[in-house]
Amino acid sequence: MSQLEVRQLRKQWQETLAVKDISFEIAQGEFVALLGPSGCGKSTTLKMIAGLEDPSAGSIHLNGQDITHLPPGKRGLAMVFQSYALFPHLSIAENIVFGLKARGVGALERDQRLKRVTDLVNLGDHLAKKPSQLSGGQCQRVALARAIIAEAPLCLMDEPLSNLDAKLRNEMRVELRALQQRLGMTVLYVTHDQVEAMSMADRILLLNQGEIAQCGTPNALYQTPENTFVARFIGNPPMNLLHQDRSMLGVRPEHIRLAETGIAADVQRCDYHGADTIIDACLPSLSQQLIKLRLPGHQLLATGTRLNLQWFSDDQHLFCNTTGQRLPDYAQPTLTTHSLIQKELHHVTQH
């Protein structure tokens, strides 16, 4: 039985439909990322689940209980906010046990749980300090500790890492995921950062304009995007979409390789990223459409250099020209087959 069930959830403000009847489920112990560009309705969805926003229609069930209209505090969930939402006048210890005090948990149990949680998130030395005396990463840990100590069946996180710098964000990502797995927490995690979603989540719910564009494992979203939105959103740089007669052909920059033969392309510019170089090239055979490819190392290619491109047939995707939906794999590409090669057996790719 799934832990959280969201059915036909909708949010409407006058004319604008922010969330369009979305339904999904989260199982016990699962880490689900609610991913999408800004304004796609992901934060609104989270707020409705938390009870901070009233849904216009639909229902929310947690462990079989209808919580759609319960006040936030009665829903049995914890939440981590983007701004951390720490109480600036209270000490770290007071911040963490705030909810336990409000719920009337006894002092002895409170102290035990505080000890346990502060050990988990490494905050032991800072308990007497005020939030203003801590760094961003430490504040994030306090917010996390406050959510963990509640031992709620569901933990909601609203872009918890987006206020941290890149290095700290990477560290916290690993730490957060490890903590979630160790405690078996059920997490719904809102983010606009696909790297966070890809690296941490068991499952990704990708939202676009208030609708679920695709729901599946990170690998599924990457390998078999169901429409062009998913194809372009997941992956960096995004998937190339080449317009053909009746369909669009998608291939990821990292899946393109240079070969002796293949589809011809003329280099436009090179963008050096350190470990690899992103090359923009145009395809004379496809009315000069632009294609991006990722080559390892530092590539210095003069503008106009002729390249021959190849990719595995497994790595190409076909989408309908009008609806943008994925076309079944048996629909053969109209692109010249000489750019397709069979996968070599010794070639190591993980699918």
Next chain:
Amino acid sequence: MNRLNQLYAWLMLLPALVLLLAFTHIPALTTLWHSLFFPARGRRPSEFAGLENYRSMLDDAVFWQAFYNNLWYAIGTVPTSMGLALAMALWVNSKISGRAALRLAYFTPTMLPMIAVANIWLFFYTPEIGLFNKLLNSVGLSGINWLGDPNWALPSLMLMTIWKEAGFFMIFYLAALQSLNKDIYAAAAVENASPLYVFRRITLPLLMPTTLFVLVNAVLNAFKLVDHLFILTKGGPNNATNLLLYYIYENAFSFFDSNYAAALTLVLLTLLILLALVQFLLIERRVHYR
């Protein structure tokens, strides 16, 4: 270079410094000097009195009455108007329809000049035709001589002052409430904190800087706002509503004893400085500044 910077600094400070010296510091020192003399009478020049003005203050029953009146006036108006201000601010900060109109309504008394307010309230308090007595009469109670009865005169003034001041302090509380982080309240709601608990543990502590500011201002106002006395009671009946500043005015401009008024002024000034110091020292420790 450093000297030039110094010169610039002093030049920049000069306008403010001149104004402060001319209208604050020099008059204060002159007042101190004046308070050490007897007033000039007729052709007799004023004579050095030493601390005689201060000594006679100790024996001056009217001074002591004005002093205690003022103390009661402060105790009666400051906490009540601050409490009301906070309650009103919390109310007009919540999601209610027509809250813009409500905010304006609460703020209206502040926009009126004290003299105008006193004239309005003079009508409320008038014994025969006043609003309050008409209301009392309509429920069968006999009227009260609000401003004429020594027992009622000071409380009547306090009531009007609370009405006048609460709206002003509400604006400060409202501004402070609106600057508080909304996420904090969302977090508290998720933690199942009751409204009372949230108010006690979060709102009130976070409003402490505002409370200190309002408190200092309210206490100062209680000692320096006497405009309404000129309209309502002129310190009477029998000095029942005489306040320190009004008594200073009486001494200086009715009794023409500007030297005694100077001595009273210094006493009032010292009192206010002491009060402000006590408030800062007592509350500073409990204030969390962001």
